[in-house]
Amino acid sequence: xxxxxxxxxxxxxxxxxxMTLQCAQDMNHEYMSWYRQDPGMGLRLIHYSVGAGIxxxxxxxxxxxxxxxxxxxxxLRLLSAAPSQTxxxxxxxxxxxxxGRGIRFIEQFFGPGTRxxxx
Amino acid sequence: xDQVTQSPEALRLQEGESSSLNxxxxxxGLRGLFWYRQDPGKGPEFLxxLYSAGEEKEKERLKATLTKKxxxxxxxxxxPEDSATYLCAVHPDSNYQLIWGAGTKLIIKP
Numbered sequence: 420x421x422x423x424x425x426x427x428x429x430x431x432x433x434x435x436x437x438m439t440l441q442c443a444q445d446m447n448h449e450y451m452s453w454y455r456q457d458p459g460m461g462l463r464l465i466h467y468s469v470g471a472g473i474x475x476x477x478x479x480x481x482x483x484x485x486x487x488x489x490x491x492x493x494x495l496r497l498l499s500a501a502p503s504q505t506x507x508x509x510x511x512x513x514x515x516x517x518x519g520r521g522i523r524f525i526e527q528f529f530g531p532g533t534r535x536x537x538x
Numbered sequence: 539x540d541q542v543t544q545s546p547e548a549l550r551l552q553e554g555e556s557s558s559l560n561x562x563x564x565x566x567g568l569r570g571l572f573w574y575r576q577d578p579g580k581g582p583e584f585l586x587x588l589y590s591a592g593e594e595k596e597k598e599r600l601k602a603t604l605t606k607k608x609x610x611x612x613x614x615x616x617x618p619e620d621s622a623t624y625l626c627a628v629h630p631d632s633n634y635q636l637i638w639g640a641g642t643k644l645i646i647k648p
Contacts, residue, residue: 423581459640460640461542461625461627461637461638461639461640461641462582462625462627462636462638463638464635464636477635478635509581509582511581525570525587526572526584526587527582527584528584529581529582529583530581531579531580531581532579532580532581
């Protein structure tokens with residue numbers, strides 16, 4: 420099992436450029452999420468998906484788009500890059516939480532991250 | 539407002555010197571609290587889930603405990619390979635999204 424893979428590892432963009440961060444998992448997990456991690460702050464949820472064809476916004480969705488056409492893949496698109504989007508991006512996957520506890524995101528498996536710099 | 543605060547920001551210990559990391563939270567209700575470990579340049583790695591006050595979980599030199607206001611990650615006789623940033627996340631009643639702390643960077647000197 421490769422687990423959760425992300426490409427690229429590093430990327431430099433100019434303001435206004437667009438790009439797609441790739442994420443794939445081979446654990447047949449229904450849930451997938453995108454986070455950004457900035458210095459001195461906790462992880463922040465950008466978008467998430469509870470299954471193929473279903474996506475929803477997280478805490479900081481502006482400037483990002485997602486789609487989920489297969490269980491395995493969950494790409495994140497930056498529409499028009501801005502310096503404020505300079506960050507490290509992590510993709511994560513998990514099984515659904517047990518309905519009895521009402522928890523959606525249980526043990527999550529994270530990818531290695533993509534370090535993005537926007538000039 | 540739901541909030542998670544981890545302290546200290548950084549902790550330097552000698553090998554074998556036991557200590558604790560703190561995760562304090564202010565939420566309307568708690569569905570679960572999670573601990574993760576993050577090595578430099580890598581994604582977080584799951585350690586524990588705690589659901590209710592009084593609960594404890596152990597894994598090798600690590601033990602996580604939970605009260606109604608905070609969680610502690612106790613590390614006993616740490617080794618240099620325990621050096622990492624430890625992240626805490628809370629699942630509140632009010633929201634399906636996790637609230638993450640900024641982490642504690644733990645450095646264990648040989």
